Amino acid sequence: MNGTAACVDPDREELISLIYEASVHPDGWQPFLNAFHRSLSAYFSAIMFRHRPHGSLTLMVRRGDDGEDGIPSRIYADIAGSGPIDYETMESGQIYTLRDFSAHGEIATAPVFTEHLKVADKGHLELVAVGPADGFRAQFLWVRDDATGPLDAGERAWLKSLLPHLERGMAIFARKILLQVSSGICTEALEQLAFGAAALDKDGRILVCNRVADELIDQSEDLRRVNGRLIFRRKDHAQTIREFATNLDIARTEAVFRLRNGEETIGVLARPIAPRAADNAMTTARVIVYLHALTGHAQPSPVLLSKLFGLTPSEAMLAILLSEGATLREAAQQMGITENSARTYSKRIFLKAGVRRQADLVRVILRSVAMFGNG
Incomplete structure (x- = not known):
């Protein structure tokens, strides 16, 4: 240990648990950062989420040991943005210090050091990247004071023992975020074109329903909801949906029909979805129904x-x-x-x-x- 003992008894199991909690619940990254911050006896800590090539950036920061969260955005921008840190060249899993990005002697003149770290006696900035440089990755950054010093060999070994969990947690988190983005784009595109989409399970229960489908279902004379199920009033329509939902060997792969909607007509395209073997048949979507109001202008x-x-x-x-x-x-x-x-x-x-x-x-x-x- 350097100077004041740091990471005396870090609760490694708690940190690992927080990593996997955060991987599925984005709000969980702040509790992880708080525990990470305390374990490192840091003055300042941050997590930066970056998605290349899109360039999105989300920040979570913590400062001080008194529970104060957040620092002025101007100060953080100076610390994160004033060289010499080159985030793009960082290798995943490698622990870097500020000196790794500076030629010998240049560290003393770097603005991030002279204007922020040195004046506050917080001269030890370190960071580690997790994830591919050309995809979704996170950079964990921390600053410690001169009395505590940089991570020693034991602390580095402790941090490296967390990295496999951080890599797995970030991979899960990245898939979740990118799926949400993809789903959001598809949903927005459907709604921009005034298309409704609803997914039904084998009993006709509505599993997913976008805003346009909600409105068209409520408006149509040929549709109604009963205890969360979508009911087609016409027997031939109901039979088609029932066959799609329950008969996995059905020859027909699509059906097209029309519904009444006052003076308008709603066009419907229904398609069966074959469940995967690993899915639970009680909750798996079996039918997707697309709806579109066939108004004159459409x-x-x-x-x-x-x-x-x-x-x-x-x-x-x-x-x-x-x-x-x-x-x-x-x-x-x-x-x-x-x-x-x-x-x-x-x-x-x-x-x-x-x-x-x-x-x-x-x-x-x-x-x-x-x-x-x-x-």
Whole structure:
């Protein structure tokens, strides 16, 4: 030990427990930092989360032994940002001192030393990085006073014994954060395009439901909620969803139908989800349901579809009706043509749009609306 005994009896098991708690509960990093700070007898400690190449930065800091959390942002910015620390070149798991980033003798003139550390008799800044330089990583930084000194051999060995746990904890934390970001982007994209999405379990219980789906479910005359379950009022719709949820060998992979929504119509695309063997069948999502209000402004015009896919006016009109969930018979009746003629038109539509099924046509047309508007 150097000077005043530091890390006399660190509760290593507590720190390890806090690491794994923080890996699944982001608020847990502050309790870990507090315990880490005390164990190191540090004057100042910080955790910096960085995600390359996106450049995001989150800070958690602690100062002093009196329980005071946080330091003025200006002072921290000076400590973290005024060289010579090169965060990008740090190797994961290696403990660095300020001198490692300076040529011999230059440390005495570095602003971080002369303006902050030396004047406060806190001359020992050390840090360690955990995680890949080109991905999600954390840097743990601490400052100790001159009386305590830098980490000695025993303290370094103690810290290195924590590093495998920090690496595993950070890997879990990074996956969780990146999944949240990815999920948030997908949810926002669906909502920007006014698409609802709901995941149902084998009993029709709603496991996940975004804001748009919530609104459309409440508005539709053909849907209702009962004890957390999504109920389709029409028997054929309910049967389709039930088959998707309970029959893993079902040949059909998608279904398209329409629901009433006052004067509007809600288009529905339902798809079964095969559960993984490791999942619990009681909680695994079995069906995902996409909903979209087929309002006039959300529908592509026949002119747009004609330009995009080279459809004739009659083919374009039939494509729109099919994308709304109409059957060939229903579409033929609305257009005043025979069902055989509608079937002939549909084959041409599928060929020109490069699809084989009505569900694929729905996706192509909805994508055209999202990209080009209603024409």
